[in-house]
Amino acid sequence: MAGVFQRPAARRDLIEHYVFLADNGGETVADRFLTRAQESFTQILEQPLMGSPLASHRPELAGLRK
Incomplete structure (x- = not known):
């Protein structure tokens, strides 16, 4: 099974959340x-395929689910 690809911005968000939670x-x-x-x-x-398809007019979000 392939792993999850995390965009650099998503990885930064996870790190920022971790630091905030650790501090607070x-x-x-x-x-x-x-x-x-x-x-x-x-x-x-x-x-x-869990969840329902995300309706969006933004092409970069095609195929996402919520």
Whole structure:
């Protein structure tokens, strides 16, 4: 099974969220956030058609689901 491709901006967002949570909620909270994010990525890999199609007029969002 292929992995999840994270765009650089998405990776930066995850890091920024982690740092914020670690600073304001503690390292345990920040670790839990990353664990849950990884679990979500894995679930999407296992069930890519989960959710409903995203209706958008932006071509770069074609094929996304919500």
